[in-house]
Amino acid sequence: MQGGEDRRKAQAQKNIVEVEYHGTKGLRYPHRLNFYDKPPSGDITIEEFETCALDRLRILAEIESSFVRNRPWEELSKITLAQCEKYLQLNSNSAKTVDKEAQRKKDHVGHFVLRLAFCRSEELRRRFVKAEMALFRVRYEKDDAQELKDFQNSRDFGWEEVSAKEKADHEEHLKAASAWSNRDVNVLTDGYYKVKWTRVPDLVEKRRVFLKAGMAWVPSREQSSIVFQEFQANLMKALEMTAKALPFLDEDTRIVPILNNLSQGFLAGVSSEWSTATAGSGNEITADMIDDMARKHFPACMRNLHECLRRDKHLKHFGRLQYGLFLKVLGLSIDEAITFWRRSFSNIQDDKFNKEYRYNIRHSYGLEGKRANYPAKSCQQILMSDQPGTGDSHGCPYRHFSPDNLQTALLSMYSSQGLTAADLPEIMNTVKAGHYHVACTRVFEITHARQGVAKGEGIGGGESVTHPNQYAARSRELEREREGASGKKEDDGDVVMG
Known part of the structure; x- marks a missing residue:
């Protein structure tokens, strides 16, 4: 087990080096996708504080409306992308004529302001995580292939690649766990990743992974599930920590009214x-x-x-x-x-x-x-x-x-x-x-x-x-x-x- 852990860490370090090689080293926001691990630094005006949050909330409120109306995922994704284009653009790294850092800063600041607004109760936290998860998934699915790979390699997601010998030893089990027909599956050429089964409960529930010794063997086409679950777990944990720190803001008469107004956004939508x-x-x-x-x-x-x-x-x-x-x-x-x-x-x-x-x-x-x-x-x-x-x-x-x-x-x-x-x-x-x-x-x-x-x-x-x-x-x-x-x-x- 220790040897496998060492191999995984070595691979993660290699991936991070490869990302730096692709030209994103030194940038504050090297990727459009963001796990929002670190709060924004520097000075932020009250106007920027409110504007960044409102524009992001417009998108999240429309996502929640889509859930309420039982829109299919394709329709929700299309509507969300249209709202993002209108209120929260995030251009790719290849874009030359736009200020990508300013775009990504707005995205970053807006997310953290809304954390403050929606951390106050379990119900608000649940709704916020669900909407943010959908926004992240929409962006993930539409991201450029190379940039998506760079993002995956920039983080240690705790997965270990399954070796060719392991795949050969369990070929029949992997085929049986596949969501695709056996004719379309060649487990010897497909990529598989091992993670603790608790990291992918959705795939376990649907019987789309092979389980062995407490580890789920996730096919590369389902790799996004690991990323999504990690994003969701991290955000929920961060919201709970924010809720504990929130009482320190109660005396700030500039910020509290803004947060109160923002937390009502899911009730009535956000004014256009x-x-x-x-x-x-x-x-x-x-x-x-x-x-x-x-x-x-x-x-x-x-x-x-x-x-x-x-x-x-x-x-x-x-x-x-x-x-x-x-x-x-x-x-x-x-x-x-x-x-x-x-x-x-x-x-x-x-x-x-x-x-x-x-x-x-x-x-x-x-x-x-x-x-x-x-x-x-x-x-x-x-x-x-x-x-x-x-x-x-x-x-x-x-x-x-x-x-x-x-x-x-x-x-x-x-x-x-x-x-x-x-x-x-x-x-x-x-x-x-x-x-x-x-x-x-x-x-x-x-x-x-x-x-x-x-x-x-x-x-x-x-x-x-x-x-x-x-x-x-x-x-x-x-x-x-x-x-x-x-x-x-x-x-x-x-x-x-x-």
Whole structure:
């Protein structure tokens, strides 16, 4: 046994030398793949601290949404790669025109910040490890062959290569343990690696390895399982250690609010670019257009606010704030906003409206008070802040309505757009599991099936809804695309008579 251990260590040292020969020696981040063994060093600004974590969390939240929706691995991988391209690019070592070190530093910093945010409970740790494991696997499977080999050789994974004599002595056992048909297996030419069987429980469970003296003989095509299990075990252990150190950060008033916000990311997804959108970012709309738009394009939270406003001719403060900022970002100008709210509050006199409401409307547009141009509220903000009480209309119906009321409301709002009672069990199961933005995304898909939106497509590219304005903007975009296609068909059908 001692001789085998010495041979393994010697081979590992040889592999590390080979990696240095390939030109990665001296680089802080020589590989795109990373086990995150060492925390980032040097100074990091609060802005960088938060930005790196948010961009990474966008990807992890979409991975968790994919798990909730039971997407096949190929689809999850495609969506994850698209999100990585958008928020967390990692170019190969052969790339010449990009700052690879900056990319990999962002990846590194974001991972460690999220460790702080998600180490606080066993449930958060489990969800974080599952999402990080999926991200690592996606990157591993898509990595360049030479760079992947260099990464494998850069670490001591504790495997020992099976000798040709050992393979010949156990040829029949190795064939029997293969997941492939015996015709396709030549164990004498295939590579095999010995590790403790506890390192590959997934392969043992599936009977895809040969076991001897407590060691699993893993074929090279299953070698990735060793790497994945090692990554998962290391990360879980690191999170537990981080949790023990976390109390020392409790007095840092700069960092704790950021970590609290990040840890809520799996509940509501992470706000897209809509989180910083302001008035004028969409096409201009008028007060007269809102009734029709609400029926066709609004998510349940805004649809509910609109219907309550029409019914009661009034909304309480947080309802006005949530709905007013949404309409502002949708493209409602200040003049049209005053017109809309004045018409909606038809039961009150002009003096009362001007005294109690006009100022607040102008304030939300940055025209009064400290003149801040407030953005619309994201799904995460709606879910986590200013919880609705008796008589309130704001909030998220998927979270704040009772199950019976939610089902009744969804059918009332969206039956004309194709939602049926048969769709409700799937939606309600997602709501019960606490994935409210995933439920909203599924409603979007169902109600826009006529515009060609397929199940699993979300608002585009598989992305989930994370902002009410994102939902409405995509809905309007689909309508314009459909109208454009319809107009083109009419033009193509015209016949010019000579």
